Amino acid sequence: MYDFVTVGVGPPGARFARRAAEQGYDVLALESGTIGDPLACSGHVSTDVWAFTGEDARTELLQNEVYGARFHVGGPDSSAYPFYKPEAVSNVIDRVGLDRHLAELAGEAGADVRDGHTVTAVTEYSDRVELEVQGPGGTETVAAKMVAGCDGPRSKVRSELALPEPDELLHGVLAFATDPDHGNFVDVHLTAPRFFAWRIPRGEAGVEYGLAAPPGVQVGKHFEELIDGYEVAVTDRCSGVIPIGPPDRVTTRRGFLIGDAAAQTKPFTGGGILYGMTSADHAAGEIDPDRPTTLAAYERAWREELEREIELGHLIRRAYSLPEPLQRIGLRALSGEIGVHMDRPSSVLSLEHLKATFSLPR
Numbered sequence: 001m002y003d004f005v006t007v008g009v010g011p012p013g014a015r016f017a018r019r020a021a022e023q024g025y026d027v028l029a030l031e032s033g034t035i036g037d038p039l040a041c042s043g044h045v046s047t048d049v050w051a052f053t054g055e056d057a058r059t060e061l062l063q064n065e066v067y068g069a070r071f072h073v074g075g076p077d078s079s080a081y082p083f084y085k086p087e088a089v090s091n092v093i094d095r096v097g098l099d100r101h102l103a104e105l106a107g108e109a110g111a112d113v114r115d116g117h118t119v120t121a122v123t124e125y126s127d128r129v130e131l132e133v134q135g136p137g138g139t140e141t142v143a144a145k146m147v148a149g150c151d152g153p154r155s156k157v158r159s160e161l162a163l164p165e166p167d168e169l170l171h172g173v174l175a176f177a178t179d180p181d182h183g184n185f186v187d188v189h190l191t192a193p194r195f196f197a198w199r200i201p202r203g204e205a206g207v208e209y210g211l212a213a214p215p216g217v218q219v220g221k222h223f224e225e226l227i228d229g230y231e232v233a234v235t236d237r238c239s240g241v242i243p244i245g246p247p248d249r250v251t252t253r254r255g256f257l258i259g260d261a262a263a264q265t266k267p268f269t270g271g272g273i274l275y276g277m278t279s280a281d282h283a284a285g286e287i288d289p290d291r292p293t294t295l296a297a298y299e300r301a302w303r304e305e306l307e308r309e310i311e312l313g314h315l316i317r318r319a320y321s322l323p324e325p326l327q328r329i330g331l332r333a334l335s336g337e338i339g340v341h342m343d344r345p346s347s348v349l350s351l352e353h354l355k356a357t358f359s360l361p362r
Contacts, residue, residue: 002028002144003289005131006111007119007157009035012259012276013150014102015052017111019284027111028142029103030133032118032151036099040152040240042174042210043095044186044200045273046342047088052277057101064092064203067184071335073327074191075229081331082185083338090186090342092202098273122147122160122255129254145289147255150280153243155261161252166263167245170195170270172212173223175234180204189226193217194321195270197226209234212242212270242270246310251295258283264306266343267313274343275306312345 006017009031017029044066050058068084107113114135121132129147133140149157153169181201189197197211209230211223219239227234243263250257258264259276266275282301288294319330341347 001128002026002142004028004146004148005030005129005142005144006148006150007122007131008032008149008151008155008259008261009103009106009113009115010040010099010150010152010259010276011052011102011273012264012280013148014099014106014113015277016148016150016258016280016283017106017113018102018109019281021106021110023284025289027106028144029106029111029113030117030119031103031113031115033115035103035113035115036096039096039174039236039238041095041172041242041273042198042200042208042271043093043098043202044090044198044208045093045271046090048274048343049091049093049098052274053098053101054105057098061093061097061101062091063094063205064182064201065184066090066092066186066200068338069186069188071331072187072189072191073324073331075189075225076187077229079328080187081335083335084185085338088184092200092205092208094205119151119156122157124161124252124254126253145254146287146292148283149255149257149261150259150276151261153241153260153263155257157255158257158261161255163252163255163257164247164249166243166247168214168243170212170214170242170244171217171219171239172210172242172270173219173237173239174208174210175223175227175237176202176205177207177209177232177234179206179232181207190320190327191226192219192222195317196320197222199230207232243272244270245314249299251299253292253295256283256287256295256298264302267310268316268345269313269342271343275309278302278305309343309345312348316345 003025006029065088070080072078117135183201187199192213200208246263250262264275265272279302286297
């Protein structure tokens, strides 16, 4: 019997598998498809990502450095309101490569990492969980002391354990242009209802275009308008679901959720790579597979670190739906040099941000 079975080997699952294996636990990590494929989300992340990777990862995965963002109330030709830092705010990375790199680290730590294995059922008992797993050799039953559901916004583990759903699921669309672009600003368009669209320069890898919005919004139509505004041809279109708003509970007696399965994401951007891996570290640090009561410590730990940031993120998102005149007034008043951290809305009250705000003319 395994100590942990991790279902899903994206960044949160790979990170948890690695950290748990490093502590000497017997870990099986299962991915339904090929690790890293298909592309599931944007590769625009904070520079903190390198704290979770191997030493050479930055050299291998970095595509571009970003120093700020230009906010637009309209299309590409509309007035831009820049927010920036004197140093890199964020990095653009090879997103598929990141998944594979993190999975390799988990394997090197001692986790048994397998792709091409789909979990079709999860049954929880008082002393174990049993998973039905469909793999290349057929169906097998796998037993573990605990199961970690790291299998995305439409988590099979979550549904099998009857855990609550995220508050909201956004529909996101991505596409790519191949012409190199080494620009150091991303463009954010507040044109998609209740969310936004974006353009991210990816160095030699080209440019990423994306848009997300709630259900019922004509995402395809708004995305075509974005592409038409930039007058570009795009390829490799993909779409996915972005969970927003974690439920009140992400644990059972023998199971727990991490990452998108738990909606551990930023409500104001939809990004969840860093929040998911941070939560994975809390899970590995708090949960003892022989002591189910330690799951409560995981619930407390990740919420203590991220709950305030998520609440503030909801407030930021509300500004996306303000009337255009108010958006323009706010952007004009606040634009310029900043000192905020892209994953931490609470940093708007930091000394660094206050110094940047009040030392420059507006």
